[in-house]
Each structure stands twice: as structure tokens, then as C-alpha cells.
Amino acid sequence: MAKAKGWRDLPIGGVIEEAGCARDLNTGAWRAFRPLLDKAKCTSCLQCWMFCPDMSVEVQDGKMTGFDLYHCKGCGICAETCPVDAIAMVGEAEAAKEETQ
Amino acid sequence: MSDYRALDGNQAVAEAMRQINPDVIAAYPITPQTEAVQVFSQFVADGQVDTEFVTVESEHSAMSACVGAAGAGARVMTATSSAGLALMWEITYVAASLRLPIVMMVANRALSAPINIHCDHSDTMGARDNGWLQIFSESPQEAYDNMIQAIRIAEHPELLLPVMVNQDGFITSHAVERVEIFDDSAVKDFIGEYSPRYPLLNVDKPVTFGALDFYDFYFEHKRQQVEALGQAKEVILAVAADFNKRFNRSYGLFETYRLDDAEVGIVVMSSTAGTAKVVVDELRGRGVKVGLLKPRVFRPFPAEEMVDALKHLKAVAVLDRSVAFGAMQNAGPLFLELAAGFQAYGPAARIPVVDYVFGLGGRDIGPTQIEAVYGDLRRLASDGRPERLVTYLGVRE
Numbered sequence: 346m347a348k349a350k351g352w353r354d355l356p357i358g359g360v361i362e363e364a365g366c367a368r369d370l371n372t373g374a375w376r377a378f379r380p381l382l383d384k385a386k387c388t389s390c391l392q393c394w395m396f397c398p399d400m401s402v403e404v405q406d407g408k409m410t411g412f413d414l415y416h417c418k419g420c421g422i423c424a425e426t427c428p429v430d431a432i433a434m435v436g437e438a439e440a441a442k443e444e445t446q
Numbered sequence: 447m448s449d450y451r452a453l454d455g456n457q458a459v460a461e462a463m464r465q466i467n468p469d470v471i472a473a474y475p476i477t478p479q480t481e482a483v484q485v486f487s488q489f490v491a492d493g494q495v496d497t498e499f500v501t502v503e504s505e506h507s508a509m510s511a512c513v514g515a516a517g518a519g520a521r522v523m524t525a526t527s528s529a530g531l532a533l534m535w536e537i538t539y540v541a542a543s544l545r546l547p548i549v550m551m552v553a554n555r556a557l558s559a560p561i562n563i564h565c566d567h568s569d570t571m572g573a574r575d576n577g578w579l580q581i582f583s584e585s586p587q588e589a590y591d592n593m594i595q596a597i598r599i600a601e602h603p604e605l606l607l608p609v610m611v612n613q614d615g616f617i618t619s620h621a622v623e624r625v626e627i628f629d630d631s632a633v634k635d636f637i638g639e640y641s642p643r644y645p646l647l648n649v650d651k652p653v654t655f656g657a658l659d660f661y662d663f664y665f666e667h668k669r670q671q672v673e674a675l676g677q678a679k680e681v682i683l684a685v686a687a688d689f690n691k692r693f694n695r696s697y698g699l700f701e702t703y704r705l706d707d708a709e710v711g712i713v714v715m716s717s718t719a720g721t722a723k724v725v726v727d728e729l730r731g732r733g734v735k736v737g738l739l740k741p742r743v744f745r746p747f748p749a750e751e752m753v754d755a756l757k758h759l760k761a762v763a764v765l766d767r768s769v770a771f772g773a774m775q776n777a778g779p780l781f782l783e784l785a786a787g788f789q790a791y792g793p794a795a796r797i798p799v800v801d802y803v804f805g806l807g808g809r810d811i812g813p814t815q816i817e818a819v820y821g822d823l824r825r826l827a828s829d830g831r832p833e834r835l836v837t838y839l840g841v842r843e
Binding site: 349350351352355356357358359360361362364366 | 657666
């Protein structure tokens with residue numbers, strides 16, 4: 346990563362001149378629980394997509410395909426709103442353990 | 447051609463606001479500021495200005511609306527007093543930190559409790575470290591002149607800082623005096639067009655305001671604010687010079703009155719300086735060499751310049767219209783800043799500087815009391831040792 350700019354070179358007032366820079370911020374890093382999708386149950390009603398506060402529900406051609414875990418903070422709103430219980434919240438440690446197995 | 451009218455300080459400020467014709471004013475009424483925004487709201491109702499007047503439910507909301515509008519790129523003004531400023535306090539920091547050049551008139555009034563609607567400086571002094579510039583006015587004329595200059599100062603591209611223009615609640619806000627009102631077009635020419643650096647409404651160049659700013663960038667943004675305040679003196683003087691050229695009235699960081707050949711001097715802000723000038727003339731008539739320094743700009747505090755103007759004196763008294771509770775000897779903020787200034791920039795041979803707290807909650811101060819201070823100073827000049835650092839002027843024992 347390039348060296349961060351000093352005060353003389355930064356825009357004043359804490360303004361960020363580049364739009365959409367939150368895309369590069371790994372807000373998923375502080376997640377404690379992650380959503381897991383049961384594709385067999387999912388009807389792609391997209392309630393989760395509508396309610397997700399971090400735009401982390403991925404949709405392709407009108408179908409729910411999974412989660413953007415780089416940005417998902419694990420709030421669990423998707424699991425709460427899912428009308429068919431297709432989303433479960435799993436502890437990060439547990440999920441990581443499963444991944445390594 | 448200028449017009450000469452009988453106006454009180456609030457009306458004079460409202461006239462300045464009419465001529466400035468800001469895009470947005472968000473304000474909440476509070477004594478003794480109310481009249482200023484009430485008169486202005488009539489200008490809005492009568493179609494004399496293009497301003498969007500946002501009526502809000504509190505001063506916290508007033509300052510928040512000002513921040514939003516200024517972020518959008520509007521020229522924004524407001525006004526308040528006392529508890530109103532206290533309620534704005536959180537958002538005044540936001541305004542300064544986001545570098546939004548909002549101009550606010552403050553009719554200085556005491557803070558509660560006990561509840562009091564009259565003048566002292568504890569309201570703005572409580573907000574003295576929030577990053578705003580603070581300019582104090584002696585008279586309705588000065589309040590009017592300072593409002594007009596404040597727009598240019600705040601919007602200067604090197605500063606982009608909010609400015610408070612203070613006047614003494616009731617004493618000048620409600621005292622009718624002869625006020626010179628300039629031509630509308632002359633004021634318009636003087637203030638010019640405002641071109642905001644990062645207008646949120648510019649959809650072709652979207653930016654983010656108020657993003658999270660942790661240990662990795664916050665410090666740099668504070669350093670930038672310090673830099674801007676450091677440049678403010680130069681900008682204030684340049685704006686004052688242009689104001690003088692166009693309107694023939696001279697302003698500086700402070701005003702000195704018969705100070706050059708004085709032996710002792712008083713430092714006092716706002717309307718009390720007017721009373722003190724009468725005392726100076728009276729004593730000078732009796733051959734006593736006394737002088738006066740009236741700070742105009744409190745933020746940024748021109749310590750070096752003030753000490754330079756005072757360093758030939760044998761004794762100095764600061765008159766403070768507020769208390770910095772719990773500070774050294776519970777002295778007032780003006781004294782504390784100036785004493786620090788003498789430490790940093792003063793001559794090697796120490797000059798005795800003492801503080802007089804006066805006028806809290808609108809307690810009147812007259813020429814006799816100011817004359818007594820000059821008497822104390824002359825004794826102090828001869829023996830060099832103050833009996834005490836802080837004296838309460840006009841309190842019942």
C-alpha cells in the first residue's frame with residue numbers, strides 16, 4: 346500500500362473526493378457471524394436483497410446467488426427477513442473450521 | 447450613497463443579512479437575538495431576499511440545517527444567544543471541521559443557572575475552542591460592518607471557516623444608534639459570489655462529507671484546521687483593508703485608543719470599550735496618561751500583536767465579562783490568553799497584568815468603576831506588585 350498522504354496533500358474537511366471508495370474497505374473484517382444460504386429452500390423472493398443495509402446480497406438474473414463476504418458485517422437482517430428460513434447465521438470460527446476441513 | 451438610519455444592533459445585523467441575501471438561514475429565536483431573525487423573516491415574507499428561511503425546532507437543528515445547506519454549497523447564515531449557542535455546541539464543531547463558512551451573529555448573553563437574559567460573554571467563551579473565528583463588536587455599526595466582512599473572511603479559499611460575529615446582548619442588540627447602511631449594490635460587490643469547493647449538489651463530481659476518520663487521518667484533518675486558523679489573521683486584515691478602501695472605516699485585529707504614549711492600559715471587548723474611551727478622555731484631560739486596547743478578533747487570538755501594542759506600559763488590566771471556572775485563580779478567558787501571550791512574547795522585564803471580572807448577567811459597569819481600575823493600575827505601576835490577580839468589579843461583598 347502506498348504511503349498515506351500528509352496533511353498538506355489531503356482534501357480539507359475530511360472530504361473524500363472519490364465516489365464509491367467504500368467498495369475498497371473490507372467491512373466484512375469485523376463480522377462475528379456470517380450468513381449461510383440453503384439454496385434448496387431459497388425462492389429468490391429477494392427480501393434479503395431489499396433489506397441488506399450493506400448491499401451484500403448478490404443477485405444474478407433475478408436469482409439470489411450468495412453473499413459478498415468482503416462487505417457483509419454479519420448483522421443477520423437477511424436471516425431475520427427470510428420468509429422461508431433459507432439463511433442461517435453461523436459463527437465465524439465455526440465457519441472457518443468447516444472451510445479448512 | 448449610504449443611508450443613515452436609527453437602528454439597534456439586531457436591526458443593523460438584519461440589514462446586513464438582507465444585503466448579503468444568503469441562500470439559506472436556519473435559526474431559532476432566543477432572547478436577545480430574536481429581533482435579528484424576526485426582522486429578517488419579514489424581509490423573506492416581503493420578497494426582499496431570495497433566502498430559504500428554515501424554521502427549526504431547536505438550535506441543535508438550526509446548526510445542523512446550516513451544516514447541511516453549507517455542505518450542499520449554499521451561502522448560509524444564522525444567529526443565536528446563550529443557551530441557544532450551548533445547544534448548538536456539538537454541531538458548531540462539525541461546521542468548523544467540515545470547513546463550512548457559516549456566518550453567525552451572537553448577541554452575547556449569560557448562561558443559566560440562575561436563568562438570566564442579559565449580557566455577558568460566557569456563551570461564546572464556552573465555544574472558544576471549537577474552531578470558529580470570533581469577532582466582537584462595540585456598537586450596532588460595528589456589528590453591521592463585521593457581518594459584511596465576516597462573509598468574505600469565512601469564504602476565503604484559504605480559510606473556509608465559520609465565523610461568529612458577537613455583540614453585547616441588549617446593550618447593543620437593543621440600543622438604537624445612528625448606523626450607516628451602505629448601498630445594496632456596494633455590499634453585493636464587496637462580498638462577491640461564493641464558489642464552494644465541494645458542493646454536494648454538484649452531481650458531476652460527487653464527494654463524501656463526514657466519513658469515518660480514525661487514527662489514520664483525523665490528526666491530519668485537525669492539523670489542516672490549525673493551519674487555516676493560522677492564516678486567518680492575514681485574511682481578516684486584507685478584508686478589513688478592502689472594506690476601508692470602499693467604505694472608509696478602518697478595522698484591525700484590535701483597536702487601540704490613546705495607547706501609544708500611555709503609561710497604563712485597559713484591555714476590554716465590545717460595548718464596555720465605548721464606556722472606557724470616555725474615561726480615557728476624561729483622565730487624559732486631567733493629564734493622566736491612560737490608554738485602551740479593544741480586541742476585535744478573539745479567535746484567532748492575536749497574542750503577539752496585542753503584546754507588542756501593550757509592551758511599553760507599566761501595568762495592564764484586562765476586563766473579562768466571563769469566568770473560566772476552575773482556571774488559574776478563576777480568571778477570565780481574555781486575561782488567561784493575554785497572560786500566556788506576555789509569557790511567550792512579552793519583554794524580559796515583566797509587566798504586571800491583572801484581571802477584573804465584571805458585568806456578569808448584565809450587571810452594569812459605569813465610568814466610575816473603570817476610572818477606579820485606572821487608579822489601581824497607576825498604583826500597580828509604581829509598586830509593581832499586584833495585591834491579587836483577579837478582582838470582581840461591581841459585585842456586592
